[in-house]
Amino acid sequence: MITLTRRNLLRAGSAALATAALPELADTAQAAAPPRNLIVVLNSGGWDVTYALDPKPGATRIDVPAGAQKLIGQIDLLSHAARPSVDAFFQRYGALTALIRGVQVRSFIHNDCTKRILTGTPSDQNADFAAITAHELGRDLPVPYLVLGNSALSGPYAALTGRAGTTNQISSLLNPDGYFIATAPYAPSEAEEALVRRYLTASTDRVASARGRSAANRKQVEAFSRSLEQNALLRKFAQTRGGFGKPDYTPDLKVQIEVATTALEGGLCHAAMLETSGWDTHQDNSQQDMLHENLFANLLLLAQTLEQKALLSRSVVVVLSEMGRTPKLNAGGGKDHWPVTSALVFGAGVRGDRVIGGTDEQLAALSVNLQSGAIDTAGKQLQTGNLAAGVLKLVGVDPSVHFSGVEALDALIA
């Protein structure tokens, strides 16, 4: 017998909405946290949330940008002609999107905030939630965690991480043609490759037998053994799917989107970290206009590409920045660091078309009910750990394993 609860009604409702808007998602409406891919888009430097995500028109204690508050579905945004892609994104994908405000980072130093927003903890020895996702759900894939930006923190899951490199130099290892390094003078034939592989496997097995009693040693040997398989699969991926594309400056988000979605589609990875930069507008905060416009144009591209590749129904995208910006402008017309930020989560399983949490007229984080997402003075300030745990739950990972005692942001989950 089905118990009719508000949650069920909401889930059914959102499924129906999703079905109407995006036929691709129909099959997932009743799934209980199936494993989902994860893409993280980190916008390094600190975005000014008042430019779109946390509008404060008329606020007297905040230097607000130009624009008008606009409601798209149930999400209020700051809208302006200079940032049309923000509107376009929410109009198209708002139903799948949860907008989270008032994430308390508890720092305002870039690298410190980055580790907190990504790992949900104050330690850079811990893994970020994308690495955790890759470990829990995709460890048998060739490159479970694909890092296309710079700021990923793999922690104990370094063995599962593959980095493309700042100039996509991994592509030169897969196909040196067109890159600056000379092609290797030796390339094994299929028969030679098999012989080499047999030898390396035997050697590794022998070392495992002799030195693999401790968990640490086993981990090293297993990582090496797995890396041989991953290596082979990566090369095959490059041959059959065109690999990681041309050597290019991977900080371009379009390049990262192409590489990441191709990798997900090809079963190469389970989680990917993308990154943009330039958000640290200590001088001339008006640059946030162009930054927001570019970001949301690319988020549109990302969502559309995922849709086209039939990935959106089994993927979650988390868009965030490690910090916010001060409510007031400084003497240079810029804004400085602020320990409260916002985040966007869209995709499969997201309780979309809503805002979770909030900030006050001074951009301080308000207390929130982590189950409902509603502002609640009896609730708690939303911490990075709550967000990380909530995302893990959303993608199908039990957060209690990695965030023991931390309450997850259940409000994210449909």
Added chain:
Amino acid sequence: MGLLAAVGVALTSCEASHDGEPAAPETQTTRTFLSPTEHLVRVSTALRGKRPSVGELRRVREQTSALPAIVDEYLQSPEFGETLRDLHNESLQVRVAAGIYPAGFPARDALAGYSAQEVNVAITEAPLRLIQWVVEHDRPYSEIVTARYTVADRIVASTWGITLERAGDGWYRGQYADGRPHAGILSDSMLFTRHSTTYANSNRGRANAVARSLLCYDFLAREISVDATINLADPKEVANAVRVNPACASCHQTLDPLASYFGAFHPIFVPADIQTYPFRHYLPALSAPFTVSEPAYFGHKGAGLEFLGSMIAADPRFSLCAAQRFYAYLNHVNLRDVPRARAAELQDIFVKSDLSAKTLARTIVLSDDFRYADSDDATETPLTGLRKVRPPALSRLIEDLTGFRWTANLDLDIGSGNIGRIDLLSDSLFGFEVLLGGIDSVNVTLPAHTMNASASLVLRGIASRAAPHVVASDFAASGAERRLLTVSETERAEASIRAQLCDLHLRLFGEFVEPADPRIDDAYALFDEALAAAGGDARRAWTTTLFALLQDVRLAHF
């Protein structure tokens, strides 16, 4: 085949291995340790990024007591100097790729004629070179913060205006000509280019960089609740809050006085914009506006970098932090996992040796922790018995074994002049250092100590180049000039091939094996079948064999 038996606390025994060294019975403890020759391989790779020579391996095999003397030789080697630089870069984070800010010093004016890579490698390594100099010349380690000199080469001297004691191509002692006080790396311009500041920050970032790297004291490790009523964009409000707001003052009461020592260094600039050298980096006139407090070292008032250096040198946290960092680096553990009791023991030894970094390194590499091989102890030790070779070390190791160094000549100018030739395993922008598990000192600041897909690709990449290189060069060379292959290209006799493979195992892995050993059976099968697959082309077969051996888990780890 096994490795060795454990050494018990109550039992004395010799270490045993299958390769003929004195055997010992299994003891009641669960930890096992490396044999003397395995230990030598680990020491050599950790301290120098090279395998021991065959002669050294034989010496230790015949007489285990020869190991400490060999360690002492290693500590005098130039390769140990490179290791020292790499070790300290993990904390100071100054070695930045030529095309990444805050590097990008242009090869123009006085530096025209150099490549951008040469210029930026020299400049970014300068503080590490000073530390190397102090250690190599057996000076007390504290001199890294008290030295009344700096260390530079011609590039660095031209960049900052340094008068060198000697002319020549190497690194020499010198003096900044701009009148700045000298206090080791605390006076170094690259350190304070990498760790820059803004007016609002007022050198606090620099102060934390110094505290974190030299005292293992990280202000950012504290949890804080930021008072949102403070307008952080208003310098006056911030200035007030750091004094009177308890959450802010808890750090700033110590941080701000420490920051005051660095006010005279240029706050922030884009190196690529430099038009002429030397670049004026030390600007005492900036001290007042960029300083928010009277200088003091954790409550001890005193002015000047020399005072700061003396206080750091006398601070017990300095020697403890050094002990922790050396232990962590050499044992491949996280800093926070260094056993406290062990760190305290090492600190004591370090201090009693008058802060001899060589003594510290020697003590660590001759200790049981370092010799640790394996364990089935349920209470896990943070130690690993298999340690992945670091990227710069892998580059040296492969070159030493095969004569091949993986470089590329980049005919690219990204704003600082033609990049020029780069070592692909020691560069993070165009090269593979980060893919191999290294750091780039800006974005990727923690090394990865396990193999993964991208690291495996890099290892394969270098093997596919080093193998044909050494095969071609060895077959073209006469006996004494050969590096790995002593057998002739036409040799087919199984006994000779097996003997060659035994030699390769010794040279590449430091393993003494007999021709009938299963490891040689596998290697021989590889060669024999590769020969068949190559239609009898022995050169090709040896290339395939070495291509495999250079990717072996025993080469990538130690």
